[in-house]
Amino acid sequence: GENVEQHPSTLSVQEGDSAVIKCTYSDSASNYFPWYKQELGKRPQLIIDIRSNVGEKKDQRIAVTLNKTAKHFSLHITETQPEDSAVYFCAAFLGGGYNKLIFGAGTRLAVHP
C-alpha cells in the first residue's frame, strides 16, 4: 500500500545549526505535502506545506523542497533554536480520494543550547 518513509528518526543539533529531515512517498499521484510540528502532549500543528506544482517554499527559518520525479521532499530549518525541539511529521495526500493523509513515523528533533 501507500506509505511515507521519514528519516532520521532522531536528530540532535546545536543551537544555530541547520536541521534537515527527509521523506519519500510511494504514490506518484500525491499532490500535497504538509509538515507538522508536535510538542509533547500537544496536537500536531501545521508549519509549512507544499503542492506538487511547486519545487520549493520558504517561510522565515523553515523551507520545504519537493522532487516529484524522485518522490521525495525535505524540511529545512535554519538557525535552530531550543524552541524548535519537538517531533516533526511529514505527510503526503493521496491522489484520487478525499483527505487521505499518510504520515511518516516522525523525527524527534533536539536543539541544544
Add this chain to the structure above:
Amino acid sequence: NAGVTQTPKFQVLKTGQSMTLQCAQDMNHEYMSWYRQDPGMGLRLIHYSVGAGITDQGEVPNGYNVSRSTTEDFPLRLLSAAPSQTSVYFCATTPGRSYEQYFGPGTRLTVT
C-alpha cells in the same frame, strides 16, 4: 470559536468494554477524520467523513465504528475495547476546498 473539541481527554477501559470518543467542530468544515497515534508510528487514519451521512474507512478501521448524522459531530465508537487500542486519538477537520487539517486536542485511551 471553539474549533475542534474532543471529549474525554483521558479514559481508562477494561478489555471488552465499549465507549464513544466525541469530536465536535463549530467551523462548518465538511470533512472530518479520526487518527490514532502510537509511539514511533506517526498518525494513522481510522475513519473519515466527507459530509453528513457519508463515512469511509481509512488505514486501520478494524474495531472502530463511526457515524456522521450532523456536520458538527463525528463520534468514534469502540464496541469491545482491546489492549491494542491503547493509543492517543485525534480528530481532525478540513474545509471543503482545502487540504489543511485542523486537529483537536486528542484523547488518551488506555485499555487494560
